[in-house]
Amino acid sequence: MAKTSAEVLTKVVVDCSTGISEVIPLTEEEIAQREADKAARLIEQAQREEEAKARAAAREAILDRLGITAEEAALLLG
């Protein structure tokens, strides 16, 4: 849930023995863990984006050196 100063983060827990779903506010510990997990995944995402940029740059450099386009390379690679 998008949190504003007036809203509380909530989770949904369904009891499979009764079929009843509950909407439960997160505890402070859960919110802290959530923020820690978020920070770690954002770092990982940034690293992934940097790696993708580096691969794209390397690919362009190779195409330039060979003097061919990406479409021509795809044809060669079949």
Added chain:
Amino acid sequence: MPSTYSLIKGETLASSAASYTFSAIPGTFSDLIIRTSIRGTWSSWDFLTITLNADTANGSTIYLRGNGSVTNSNDSGDAITQYFMPGTGQTSNTFGSCDIYIPNYASSSQVKQMSVFATGENAATESYIVAAADLHTATAAVTGITLTPAIASIAAGSSFYLYGIKSS
């Protein structure tokens, strides 16, 4: 679904949620499968983390992910997590799909292996397909499964269906 599948619980969220948990899962089936149609509230793609029995310490993922131009294969260390959930930056009203298969979930003496197949739909130039082999090394029978986005929340309209699979 095949006649050997029994719907334990199905639900579509009316509001966004930080996580979704199936609790008190009966141990009367041989395997479980969760089918989700899911979208996140983050501004871009998000990870979906799978936690068994609220145990965040004994999971790992080896995944193969592709987006049509780049293929990645890696492991996610100590978390069971897959990167495929579309967010608000992707095409509106478009949800990713994820199937999580857990064989022999009710065993109390074996580790739990899961196979995950997910697609991050976008109806645009970027989307993802993920195949993952997940491992939960604790041996307790699975009675709870939690699905949690790593960065933001699960969007309203996401749906979750838990099926029990009979042995024959």
